[in-house]
Amino acid sequence: MMKQNLFVLTLVFSVLLMMNGCKKPKTDIVYNKKYVKEIKDARKKVKFHMIQNFIPGANIAVSINGELVYSEGIGLASRDLDAPARRNTKFRIGEVSTLYTNALYQKLVEEGKIYPDSSIQHYIPTFPVKVEGKISLKMLANEISGIQPPLDGGEMRLVNKSIEDGIQLFKDEALEMPPGMFQAQSCYNYNLLGVAMEKATGKKYSQLLKEYVTDTLHMDNTVIDNPFAMIKGRSNFYEPNILAQVVNTTFYDLRATAPSKGLLSNAEDLVKLGNACLSGDFFSEETRKNLFEPLILFNNNTSRMVNGWFVFKDPYGRTVYGLEGSVVGGSASVIILPESKVVVAWACNLSTAINDTPVFLVANAFLGAPEGEQQHRSKLK
Numbered sequence: 169m170m171k172q173n174l175f176v177l178t179l180v181f182s183v184l185l186m187m188n189g190c191k192k193p194k195t196d197i198v199y200n201k202k203y204v205k206e207i208k209d210a211r212k213k214v215k216f217h218m219i220q221n222f223i224p225g226a227n228i229a230v231s232i233n234g235e236l237v238y239s240e241g242i243g244l245a246s247r248d249l250d251a252p253a254r255r256n257t258k259f260r261i262g263e264v265s266t267l268y269t270n271a272l273y274q275k276l277v278e279e280g281k282i283y284p285d286s287s288i289q290h291y292i293p294t295f296p297v298k299v300e301g302k303i304s305l306k307m308l309a310n311e312i313s314g315i316q317p318p319l320d321g322g323e324m325r326l327v328n329k330s331i332e333d334g335i336q337l338f339k340d341e342a343l344e345m346p347p348g349m350f351q352a353q354s355c356y357n358y359n360l361l362g363v364a365m366e367k368a369t370g371k372k373y374s375q376l377l378k379e380y381v382t383d384t385l386h387m388d389n390t391v392i393d394n395p396f397a398m399i400k401g402r403s404n405f406y407e408p409n410i411l412a413q414v415v416n417t418t419f420y421d422l423r424a425t426a427p428s429k430g431l432l433s434n435a436e437d438l439v440k441l442g443n444a445c446l447s448g449d450f451f452s453e454e455t456r457k458n459l460f461e462p463l464i465l466f467n468n469n470t471s472r473m474v475n476g477w478f479v480f481k482d483p484y485g486r487t488v489y490g491l492e493g494s495v496v497g498g499s500a501s502v503i504i505l506p507e508s509k510v511v512v513a514w515a516c517n518l519s520t521a522i523n524d525t526p527v528f529l530v531a532n533a534f535l536g537a538p539e540g541e542q543q544h545r546s547k548l549k
Contacts, residue, residue: 196254200237203534207238210533217526218243218516222414224406225253226516229435230530233509234443237534239436245403245517248416258389258402258432259515260422260498264491265431266358267441267502268381268390270476273309273361274455275380282368284309291364295335300343307347308361309475310463314343317354324496326424328396331362331373334424349466351473355428358476362427373426385444387437392426395419402432403517405497414518417497429495438502438513445489446509460489460506477504478548482528484537492525492548501525501548508535 199207214228225243229236241254276282284306288295291305300314307313315338318324322337338356345352362373369376374392382390391399405417422430444450445459460479463471472478477489490503500515512527512534525548531537 195240196252197240198236198238198255199240200235203232203237206534210238210530211240211242213529213533214242214514214526217524217529221518222408222412223516223518224414225257225403226514227253227255227257227259227435228514228526228530229255229439229512230534231439231443231511232534234447236436236439239439245401247406248404253403253517254401255436256389256401256434258391258399258434259500259517260393260403260405260495260519261431261433261438261500261515262429262493262495262498262519263353263355264433264438264493264500264502265427265429266476266493267438267491268377268431268433269358269362269427270309271381271441271444271450272365272376273305274451274459274475276365276368276376278452278455282365288360288364291367292335292360295339295360298343298347300345301347303347305361305364308357308364310351310471311353311357311473312348312351312463312465312471313354313357313360314345314347314349314352315354315356315360316341316344317352317356323355323359323425324420324422327421329421329424331359331366331424331426334359335363350469351463351465351471353473355425358428359425382437385437385440385450387433387440390431390433390437393422393430393432395421399432403498405519406517407496407519417519420496422495429493433500433515435500435513435515438500438515439511442502442504442511442513446504446506446511486535490527490548494519499525501527503527503531503548505531505535510534 224247225245227241229239239255241257243253245251245253245257285304288303303313366373406414407417409415460474462474479489482488486505488503492501496519498517502513504511512531514527
């Protein structure tokens, strides 16, 4: 009888242990109780956006007055392993990488390591002089150099190549237009700027980014995406196939395009970058004053972008600085609303064919915008 009771107790104890082990892990979320209502609304909109676009995993973050009030990992970082996306999951962020590169550029200008009006040949003598006119570093940083964008995706086929190797793809090509005339996004602008910064300092782009930006701002989740290295917290990458099914991406090595679209990051690090642009001592007052000041181009046209950021007014008359980026296996976006000191960022593990970005919906949840709010994808790309 005693042996039977002992057996029953052991069995019950084992079942309880198994049940405890089967509990789902707690949601990876940070929130300020003051904004519970707004956070619930934002979460609902983000999750609907993910379901609508078949996005496996993402993270979202919001800060107000420099304070992180909401951050969460949602969905799966790996569908194969059933691994959840967390706040510190690293996603490919595409063209949003240029914002980190521009921050590095601004710091090197502040220290006198590089000069915005210097020609590219001053730092890279082997880069051919263009008959259409002089290309300065400032032109590269503001994408008004006239360098044409990739036409055949050649930059995506490079494997185990450096950023300097990557400029061989376009250095001998004629410019699309005279420098300084119009603004046209091209990943080659920031790749060339990255090489110029390497030459000016004698350090690799990865070292410069860490020394001047990510270490200083305590960004623990922003690194170059090296497919041959183990990177803790890196998400798997997904894309829609011809049947609109979400599948694993094919292999890509983005290191040769690191300054323009080859970084991994997360929503919290993007929010930190946004806050550094608004206040604090990361940038000098002079830098911050000019950071979002539009340029005057040909025929007195005003630039839509400044230092990597789109600058515009939303339908409610609010000033917005923002950027959206996408590359194979990942997308990201970040917006700053300077009047209300709100920064919203989002990153996910699905590329291109998604509809819009949820950052405006999330911002409106916190700012009390009316229902039926409009998206602004066209103004972030």
